[in-house]
Amino acid sequence: MHPARPFLETDTDTLITRARAHPFALVCTTDGRRIHAAHAPVLLDETDGNPVLRFHLSTANAATSALMAGSNALIVFTGDHAYVSPDWYGQDDQVGTWNYLSVEAEGPVTHLDDAGATRLLDDLSALFEAGLSPKPTWTRAKMTPGRFEAMLPGIRAFSLAPSRFEGITKLSQNKPQSARDGVITALSAFEDSIAIASHMRKIRS
Template sequence: MRQNPSFAMTDVAELRRIIAAHPWATLVGRDESGMTASHYAVLLDPDRDDLTIVAHVGRPDDLVLGLGTQELLVVFQGPHGYISPGWYGDVAAVPTWNYVAVHLSGVPELLDPEENLRVLGHLVDHFEGGLADPRGMWTPPNDEAFVRRLEAGTVGFRLTPTRVTAKRKLSQNKPDDVIENVILELTGDGVYANPALAAEMQRAHDARLAARAATAADR
């Protein structure tokens, strides 16, 4: 992803928030036949406070992705949506697409079977935890033989990124009144209404206004 300094995201807490909120990721790797993109749920490593992630792939995706032998690209897509030029007012403008994306790259560390089981259990508990009657990986009728067979069909990995590219393109290059009108349009009931994108824009706009006010106060 080509970076634009005006749209760069660098705050680790914000990057972790986007990753945590959008765990369905795209994994991009290659083997001798070329590039492959696979799609899996990916979580932040619960034992770390950086951008380290843990996940698994089903065999033979580990081979086609070159898992553990070369760089893997993991893409997290946050809120995104169409922005009409009509929302900018009576000025020359063209349509665009606002979005948030985080790209992590590095050579993954492959997990041994016991740690892979722990990561798989964490993954299940993470998504089942919100249910009234959560069903864990070890909950009957699942037995140990079943769970072990499940683990054997997967390859777990941990990735501490050596390259991070994150972009938040949310109309930051527009005047405040235009940004606020775009947020209003996205919050409404129009054909391109997008509350999640509106909330992300509002969050970024509020942070920018707060930073501007702090700078002015220091002068």
């Protein structure tokens, strides 16, 4: 987490929207000796306005063993990001940096039973298959009877109700408006950086 307070993001709605837009996240945990990290698609639900995250990992993953033993998890979502050249500030003696959006969700996890794991997998398929339209939607009903149930022990599914839910919105807020304008103009010329330029425009002072 970046230590500069101007970049701290705590608005729950903003964080939920950001995590949903970038659902492939990094799940971190520890067994007391090593830190383990695993990539996974993470679904973010809301219960009484509070975020609840659901994800699954391979049963053979070391991170899974740590979670099953009671370790907390830290889930990190990386949003839009771009390198910022010091040439773009219009100021002397600057250095390069990185503007980015992120979300961190930390807390204890709950192991989901087979029914909960099945719901998670169905929900994941429904969400991501919808983005492939007009391709016909895949569902596990297309599988050979019994095959899904035979494969289910290969994963472990979890939910996490964060005790800490915050992120970083680092968009050159620590620079004067003239410097930010220079960065926005420069980033807008690069296809991979247009999204960050757009975010920067929204916080113009």
